[in-house]
Amino acid sequence: MPSITAVPGKANLLIGAYDLATLGYGAEEFFVSGTAGSFSDVVASEADYTTRIVVISPNDPTKSNGTVIIEWLNVSGGIDAPAVWLMAHREIAREGYAYVAVSAQRVGVEGGDSLVGANMSLKAQDPERYSALHHPGDAFAYDIFTQVGRLVRDGAIDGLGPETILAVGESQSAMFLTTYVNDVDPDAAVFDGFLVHSRFGTAASPDGTSALNASRPVPFRDDLRVPVLTVLTETDVVDGHLPGYHRARRPDSAMFRAWEIAGTSHADNYTIRVGFIDTGSAPLPDIVAAYAPTDRLMGVELSYFINFAPQHHYVLQAAIASLTRWIREGKAPVSVPPLELTDDEPVRFALDANGIAAGGVRTPWVDVPIARTSGLAPDESPMSFLFGSGELFDVGRLRELYPGGGAEYLHRFTAALDRAVEAGVIVRADRAEILNLAATMFPGVRC
Incomplete structure (x- = not known):
C-alpha cells in the first residue's frame, strides 16, 4: 500500500467561486507516495511516484450517504480540472457523497501537452507547495488510480468509511477510464461502478501516449465486472x-x-x-x-x-x-x-x-x-x-x-x-x- 500524508493549507483545485462551507463541505489535501506498475510493453514495469489527492466531504459526518466518488482529474486544458464535480456538485452535496479528486496524470503534476498550450500544472502554479510531487508518466496512471481507490476502500483516510466507491472521469479522463474498465478493472476489482462522461469513440493507450491523438475506436468490453x-x-x-x-x-x-x-x-x-x-x-x-x-x-x-x-x-x-x-x-x-x-x-x-x-x-x-x-x-x-x-x-x-x-x-x-x-x-x-x-x-x- 502507498503512504498517505496530510498537507496543511489550501489545496490548489478549481472547484468554484464559492466557499465549500456554503454546501456544508470542507476540503483536505493529501500526498500519496508509492510504487506503481505500468500496463505497457515499452516502458519500465515499475516506478516510484508521489501525487496528490483532494478529499471533499461533509463537515457533519452524519450527512454522509456512504458513497465516495473518485474523480480522475481532467488535464486537457493543462490544469487539473474536476470536471464532474464542476458539472454535478449540487447532486453530490445534496445527497451527502464524499468526493476524492486524483491527480492521476503527469500533465496535472509536471506539465506537458494540452489543448491550449498552457502549463498550469501544480508545480508551475505553486512550486513550493508541490515540490515533493513526482509523476513517472501516464503508463503508470492506471495503477496510481487503483492504489488511491484501495486507500479509500480500506479506510486509510480518516472520516471515509465507504460502503460504495464510484470511479468517474470526463473527456480525456473518460478515455483513460475506458481503458481502465476494459484492461485494468477485471484484475484490480476496486471500484463498484464507473461513470464515464464524454469519452468520444477512442480510448487512451496503456503505454501513456497522448489520448488527444488517439484514432482507433474502442467499445467497452462485453463482460463488464460492475x-x-x-x-x-x-x-x-x-x-x-x-x-x-x-x-x-x-x-x-x-x-x-x-x-x-x-x-x-x-x-x-x-x-x-x-x-x-x-x-x-x-x-x-x-x-x-x-x-x-x-x-x-x-x-x-x-x-x-x-x-x-x-x-x-x-x-x-x-x-x-x-x-x-x-x-x-x-x-x-x-x-x-x-x-x-x-x-x-x-x-x-x-x-x-x-x-x-x-x-x-x-x-x-x-x-x-x-x-x-x-x-x-x-x-x-x-x-x-x-x-x-x-x-x-x-x-x-x-x-x-x-x-x-x-x-x-x-x-x-x-x-x-x-x-x-x-x-x-x-x-x-x-x-x-x-x-x-x-x-x-x-x-x-x-x-
Missing part, C-alpha cells in the same frame, strides 16, 4: 477532432447503459459560468444571467453563441443518482435509444422540426424548446469546438410554437419535465428549480 454508465453529448457522438462515439457504440446490457443527450455539447455555459456560482442558494437572477447566451469564450469573441442549454448539468446529476441506485439496489437506469444519425458521410444527426437532434435522452429543453442548441460548432478558438452552439428562436417562431404565450410554454414544459423525471434522466429534487428557471427564461419574462 455497472458502467457512459454519458455522452452530441459533440462526443459524431466525428470531429477525434472519432465519435458512434463508432464505438455497443448495446445496453445487464452491466451497461449509454445515455446520449440531445441538444448538448461537451462543455457549455454551465461549465464556465453557471457552475462556478451554483450553490443551490445563489439568487435566481444571477443563475439566469449566467445561462444567458454568450459569444465570449476564454477571452475570444466568436461569431455565434456557445451552447447555453441547461440539460447537460441536470442529466449528469441524474446519472450519478442512477448509477448509485443501480449498484446499491440493483435497479438499472432506463435504457435510452441513441441519437439518430444520417446515412451520409460524414455522419451527422437526424434533426427534428426545430433543427434539434432527434433521439437520445429527451428533456424539456429539446422537446419544448425556445432555442436550437447543438454539440457542433466551428473552430474559432483552441477549444470552441468543445462548446457547441446555440441560437434563440425569434419572436415569430415562438408564436408559432406557443400561441398561448408563456403560460402555454410552461404547461408543455412541465409535462415534458415530468416525463424526464419519471424516466429517471432528471432528478426529482431538481424539478422545482428547473420550473423556476423555465418560467424566468422564456423571452420577455424578467426576474
Whole structure:
C-alpha cells in the first residue's frame, strides 16, 4: 500500500467561486507516495511516484450517504480540472457523497501537452507547495488510480468509511477510464461502478501516449465486472477532432447503459459560468444571467453563441443518482435509444422540426424548446469546438410554437419535465428549480 500524508493549507483545485462551507463541505489535501506498475510493453514495469489527492466531504459526518466518488482529474486544458464535480456538485452535496479528486496524470503534476498550450500544472502554479510531487508518466496512471481507490476502500483516510466507491472521469479522463474498465478493472476489482462522461469513440493507450491523438475506436468490453454508465453529448457522438462515439457504440446490457443527450455539447455555459456560482442558494437572477447566451469564450469573441442549454448539468446529476441506485439496489437506469444519425458521410444527426437532434435522452429543453442548441460548432478558438452552439428562436417562431404565450410554454414544459423525471434522466429534487428557471427564461419574462 502507498503512504498517505496530510498537507496543511489550501489545496490548489478549481472547484468554484464559492466557499465549500456554503454546501456544508470542507476540503483536505493529501500526498500519496508509492510504487506503481505500468500496463505497457515499452516502458519500465515499475516506478516510484508521489501525487496528490483532494478529499471533499461533509463537515457533519452524519450527512454522509456512504458513497465516495473518485474523480480522475481532467488535464486537457493543462490544469487539473474536476470536471464532474464542476458539472454535478449540487447532486453530490445534496445527497451527502464524499468526493476524492486524483491527480492521476503527469500533465496535472509536471506539465506537458494540452489543448491550449498552457502549463498550469501544480508545480508551475505553486512550486513550493508541490515540490515533493513526482509523476513517472501516464503508463503508470492506471495503477496510481487503483492504489488511491484501495486507500479509500480500506479506510486509510480518516472520516471515509465507504460502503460504495464510484470511479468517474470526463473527456480525456473518460478515455483513460475506458481503458481502465476494459484492461485494468477485471484484475484490480476496486471500484463498484464507473461513470464515464464524454469519452468520444477512442480510448487512451496503456503505454501513456497522448489520448488527444488517439484514432482507433474502442467499445467497452462485453463482460463488464460492475455497472458502467457512459454519458455522452452530441459533440462526443459524431466525428470531429477525434472519432465519435458512434463508432464505438455497443448495446445496453445487464452491466451497461449509454445515455446520449440531445441538444448538448461537451462543455457549455454551465461549465464556465453557471457552475462556478451554483450553490443551490445563489439568487435566481444571477443563475439566469449566467445561462444567458454568450459569444465570449476564454477571452475570444466568436461569431455565434456557445451552447447555453441547461440539460447537460441536470442529466449528469441524474446519472450519478442512477448509477448509485443501480449498484446499491440493483435497479438499472432506463435504457435510452441513441441519437439518430444520417446515412451520409460524414455522419451527422437526424434533426427534428426545430433543427434539434432527434433521439437520445429527451428533456424539456429539446422537446419544448425556445432555442436550437447543438454539440457542433466551428473552430474559432483552441477549444470552441468543445462548446457547441446555440441560437434563440425569434419572436415569430415562438408564436408559432406557443400561441398561448408563456403560460402555454410552461404547461408543455412541465409535462415534458415530468416525463424526464419519471424516466429517471432528471432528478426529482431538481424539478422545482428547473420550473423556476423555465418560467424566468422564456423571452420577455424578467426576474
